Amino acid sequence: MIEIDSINKWYGDFQVLKNCSLRVEKGEVVVVCGPSGSGKSTLIKCVNGLEPVDSGRITVNGMVVTDPSTRLPKVRAQIGMVFQHFELFPHKTALENLMLTQIKVLRRSRHEAERKAHQLLERVGLADQADKYPNALSGGQQQRVAIARALAMDPVAMLFDEPTSALDPEMISEVLDVMVELAREGMTMIVVTHEMGFARKVAQRVVFMDGGMIQEIAPTPVFFESPSSERAKLFLSKILSH
Amino acid sequence: MRFDYQVIIDALPFLLDGLLLSFYLTAIAMVGGLALGTLLALMRTSGKLPLVWFAKLYVNFFRSLPLILVIFWFYFLVPLAIGRPVGSLYSALIAFTLFEAAYYSEIMRAGLNSVSRGQINAGLALGLTWRQNMQYVALPQAIRAMLPVLVTQAIILFQDTSLVYVVALRDFMTASSIVAVREGRLIELYLFAAVVYFIICFAGSMFVRSLQRRMVR
Ligand SMILES: Nc1ncnc2c1ncn2[C@@H]1O[C@H](COP(=O)(O)OP(=O)(O)O)[C@@H](O)[C@H]1O
């Protein structure tokens, strides 16, 4: 479904991604972890072409993201993305946030878009918040709306960039619950997160990044029991200790 | 010397015509200037070098000239360019619109810059094209953020309409001057003009403040 093949990327002289490769199968959930600044966000932004790569190849569902002739908006419309800071459109209600791109990108009718939006808000437990503006919602609610907004586009895969790290602790589980359910329904997902409980529950594999390199890709149980790289061991001991 | 109200009352229809012209110029130049200014701001943020340069040149050019000179210029230049006179009203409208566009463009550019990278990415990630993303995500937020400044600019513009006297148009200020001199009643007319300007601009700034309060929300 998602194939990342030896990509390299520089910011000026600084190489942020070094020869990264990863294949994610249809229906698979892959968790990406690693220290801050290791290139996790950059890696997933390359997957939907929000960041261009300098070399290498990325395909999603047969579409070559790294080909300059590919129409990126068309590709991105099929890949959902959820951000650390939610990024709901502040000038639109929850419902309108879910409707905008259904109408403008997918050319759905208003009626159809609205029906789908209500259905998805219901699914993330926010049916009663449809007419509220984002700033009237809690962080956890905003992130659930953001997930619903991505799902409204009927994506073939979902990318999550630390979806719970800007949340107060008591709101983390309401967001993770939605993600777990999504995973169980067979959505293809790449999730950058430090929520190791989530990883254990639904991820088939864990990717560990450090210094712009993919240091390790391992089946989840293997990663937690016996990570092969020293850095991953160190990282795990730090993050599991609290 | 006695304060003569009657002279003001007698001149009211004449003064009102002037006021209407001031409002008319302000309205047209604001709408036209905002539209053109937004276009310039979009060019400036497009990253396409020829467009960026054009927008920069435009803005710096008009901002380096006094408005009165621009008004004069269009009065003499436009007829030369198109080969027939256009009249002072149209040349003033064109001059004001083009001049205001330079200022509105800077305001809109600041507004667009205030929209975070995260918002832009969110729009793009959902499949919006650059143009759609500007239209539905960035510009509405930019206009909101800049609304108080946009209204303030409109107030300045309203005051600047008095410059049209150089092409023999009668805005409110010019009309007041004419009556003042003709009737020899400078104090009455200039006091009256000041009060009218004050009320209108004060109302404008109250409006700005209520907008700001509502936007804190
Ligand atoms: N636009 C940018 N320009 C320059 N350097 C950047 C930019 N974005 C990220 N970086 C750098 O690239 C590195 C990786 O960033 P990022 O992918 O955000 O890491 P992570 O998500 O793993 O914390 C960091 O060192 C960061 O400072």
Ligand SMILES: [Mg+2]
């Ligand atoms: Mg990050």
